Amino acid sequence: MTAHPAAAPAVRPAPAGPDAALPPLFAALERWSRERPDDPAVSAGDGALSHAGLAARTAAMAAGLSAAGAGPETAVGLLLGRSRDSVPALLAVWSLGATAVPLDPGHPVDRLASALADAGVSVLVTPEVPAGLDVTGVRTLDPAGPPCRPSAAVGPLDVAAPGPDTCAYVIYTSGTTGRPKGVEVTYRGLDTFVRALAGLGPQPAGLGLNAVSPAFDGWLWCTLLYLVHGQGVALVDLSLDGLRRAAEAGREPIPAGLRTASLTPSLLAAHGGALSGAEVVVVAGEQCPAALAGRFSRDRRLLNVYGPTEVTIAATWADSERGDDVSTIGRPLPDYRAYVLDDDLIPVAEGIEGELHLGGPAVARGYRNRPGLTAARFLPDPFQGGGARMYRTGDLVVRRPGGELEYRGRRDDQVKVRGHRIELGEVERVAAELPEVVAAAACVLGSGQTLGLAVVAAPGAEGALAESVTGHCAKLLPEAAVPATVRVVDRIPTLTTGKADRDELARRLAEPPREEVAGDANAREREVMAVWAEALEREVPGPDADFFELGGHSLAAARVVADLRRTTGLRLTLGTLLSRPTVADVAAELDRLAAESGAPETALRTAEGA
Secondary structure, eight states: OOOOOTTSOSEEEOSSOTTOOOOHHHHHHHHHHHHSTTSEEEEETTEEEEHHHHHHHHHHHHHHHHHTTOOTTOEEEEOOTTOTTHHHHHHHHHHTTOEEEEOOTTSOHHHHHHHHHHHTOOEEEOSSOOTTOOOTTOEEEOTTSTTTSOOTTOOSEEEOOOOTTSEEEEEEEOOTTSSOEEEEEEHHHHHHHHHHHHTTOOOSSSEEEEOSOTTSHHHHHHHHHHHHTTOEEEEOOOSHHHHHHHHHTTOOSSOTTOSEEEEOHHHHHHHGGGGTTOSEEEEESSOOOHHHHHHHTTTSEEEEEEOOGGGSSOSEEEEGGGTOOTTSOBEEOTTOEEEEEOTTSOBOOTTSEEEEEEESTTSOOEETTOHHHHHHHEEEOTTTOTTOEEEEEEEEEEEOTTSOEEEEEESSSEEEETTEEEEHHHHHHHHTTSTTEEEEEEEEOTTSSSEEEEEEEOTTOOTTHHHHHHHHHHHHSOGGGSOSEEEEOSSOOBOTTSSBOHHHHHHHHHSOOTTOOOOSOOHHHHHHHHHHHHHHTSOOOOTTOBTTTTTOOHHHHHHHHHHHHHHHOOOOOHHHHHHSOBHHHHHHHHHHHHHHHTOOOHHHHHHTTO
8 A cells, every 4th residue: 555755645635725625525534544544445456545645646647637638528438447546546537626527337338438428528447448449549558557656756645725626426327318417516615515424424544435437427326425433445246247256255245244234125124144243334226115224224223325426415314313213214314405396496394295306506417418308407507596406306306394305206207216206107118219110118017126118110020029139239238237038029018108017017027928938947047037037027938048138137146045945945156156157056055055964855855846
């Protein structure tokens, strides 16, 4: 780990007068680099940084970015995955008052290219440009090479004082037009959010879990929550690739001894067993089932956090420590405003359902290059005046007598799948780009963990259309937005309004196609097939079926392993499913474990009718 020079502070304001104050984030970083210089600040698969090392690394990367011309309103792409350099790179951008554009190397190249072009990225920080990504006109910086490499010539980190309305970062979210839209968040919003975070007060030291995609603002939540309070950020990959790497290395996906953890409810349900020692658990990104909230609020602090990207990461939270009902989304953060309004923007009474509108200084600047959409969603705030704006969320809520907000669902076709915000219209428009597709309708399947898609084929194009649509979607959409089930249908069910009946569609897609019939299978294989069918919400055709070819994803993999452990009493590993993903292979491993342990095989005898 790199130590910072003892003769100078690790972080200081840019030359703007001797009394210039550090922004709240950098004031917190300066404190911890001074008070706890050797404590861990970042832990990742490629190494770690202490608080002092983080400050030094940030200073070096800021020098490199400055030499590349980065400054206020300069868009800097960050394509670093879950590397330890992802944290100092972000801080370096902010120290210069530039605009960070977080990207995920796991996203399709076409999607990355769209974000680079739309954001106007002029500098891209990445150790390697993905194959096929055109970076013509973009200066690329390797975080491990000059001029970003730490050296004795690099002094303490100088922090600029950007204008409050300058863009701090752009996050790309799903868009109804078939292409993602970029949300522009200001430095005013970032500072407002960090000040609100500071009031939470978890204890310093130790590590907090960050398992979020680096392209989403949940990654910022997980990073800033810990750093502001003197904890370290443990960057963990719970995608299929990450789970495979952990299995190959013989280690658990989530490290032991975490002090704080932030996960979507889906991830918490799948991996919560690894968090027995965590003092604080945060759920965010999806509606949290009351039973899950109750389970993880026993004997520890639980925060249920809600917030669209358009209001700087988070807007409300329920906190078990202050006695909130953590099955709700709680109350607004300090300096945030929450209005429950009817269609005429009139406040509704307590207990009456209305649309949630959010106001305050953390409301984003708008959507990049989308003035029409910005005007439609960012409205004048009639309750504040003075040019203040509020964001129309599209979320339906009820305000309880105590002030807590109860989430009731969406007004539109936006959904959350495994914590990812997805516009069903985007999925449908991407599918309809294929000339063989006459019509398309998407829906969330029963578990809420996967999407289904029905397509109507052009005459004579029925053949392999489902496979073509899946492949096309995989090239353009994030993994969570790629439909797990694609079915060619004669017509799409509709409501009396003429719109797609998504509930009826989900029911039909859950039914197996007539041609899918299980082949010859023994009792153990039938047991595995039954568990898979429930998790994947589709028929499993036979012993040769491949879990991932059937649409299996990381959460489904964790679930089926847990279910098979419970029903068989055998310690099946996630690594077995990842490396040998057919029904026959998993069944054979269960038979081997049973023979090795000599354990009673109740489930198997039941399946055989014993």
